[in-house]
Amino acid sequence: MLSWFKKKIGGAQALPPEQGAGSEVAASAAEALAPQENGANFFLRLKDGLSRTRKTFVRQIDALFLGKRQIDAELLEDLEEILIMADIGANTTQELLEKTREQVRRNELADGQALKKALKEMILGYLRNADHPADLALPAQTPFVVMVLGVNGVGKTTTIGKLAYKFTQAGQKVLLVAADTFRAAASEQLQIWAKRVGVEVVAQQAGADPSSVVFDALDYAKPRNFDVVLVDTAGRLHTKVNLMEELKKIKRVMDKKIPGAPHEILLVLDATTGQNAISQARLFNEAVDVTGLALTKLDGTAKGGIVINICHEFNIPIRFIGIGEQMEDLRDFEPGEFVEALFAEGEA
């Protein structure tokens, strides 16, 4: 269940003692993230973040049983429609329905509550399946280099800012690298995040060769004992082929500078884009062998089913989920917690 991030920084690790002077802000922010937040509060925020997603999915399943008691063919057809509409995907939906029919045949599902519980368990099964534990060896020597990919607007830069915050809170020395040189605004946005979090950033002028930015950044990082280097990349170049070739080149440059780097190739996907997210994952993965996923905007109009769909379609672990635009709004993906929040009872 441990993602590289948790292995790297530990679950509820306190700030190391050397983070003393001048870190008042960090200390109080650390309190906000400290163990007490791992309890009920933490869960409430996730539940709150997923409330819109929950409405478009779980609430519809509940509505399915209003005034209807029998689980019959017609009800299963309605269920199929809800699952498809929730972005679960055709394959996964068919599998879920097949398993449900089987349970109905065996008289294991007495009513709506039982069906909902069965669905919840099946969904958790898919999410757990995709949650590979220690399949990523951390480098013996720092820095830990993370290359962040994704099309424009999915939330790459924001996710990097949030990650920088997380690592900083755990006492790690973080460097940001602005290798999205295609748009001037991209680098500026990264610099704003760097300032907000209080970390260094390496950037060059717009139009600079992204690989050489990365080359220089790793030269800068190595002698200065950075623990983590987070590299922002372009989401669009003149053509799709150009972009993929550029990403491959950046990857080669990293490996040349620091053998084994990048240690994580994190693809960011916007959960509100449904099937597009699936095709993006396929495309990027073919080009550069993605090692982890971050799903953003789950606090928005995303239909929770996309998470299940992705777990079913790809053998790539979901590392993080984004549930808002603030620094604290990036969460380690925990299948159990996610399903509980998605199916939470009570409030709207």
Ligand SMILES: Nc1nc2c(ncn2[C@@H]2O[C@H](COP(=O)(O)OP(=O)(O)O)[C@@H](O)[C@H]2O)c(=O)[nH]1
């Ligand atoms: N609601 C919400 N908005 C997000 C999340 N992640 C990113 N965003 C927003 O999505 C927009 C695009 O993000 P950005 O990081 O610039 O995307 P990039 O082009 O991939 O670098 C910005 O307005 C972000 O604030 C999230 O988890 N939830």
Ligand SMILES: [Mg+2]
């Ligand atoms: Mg960006």
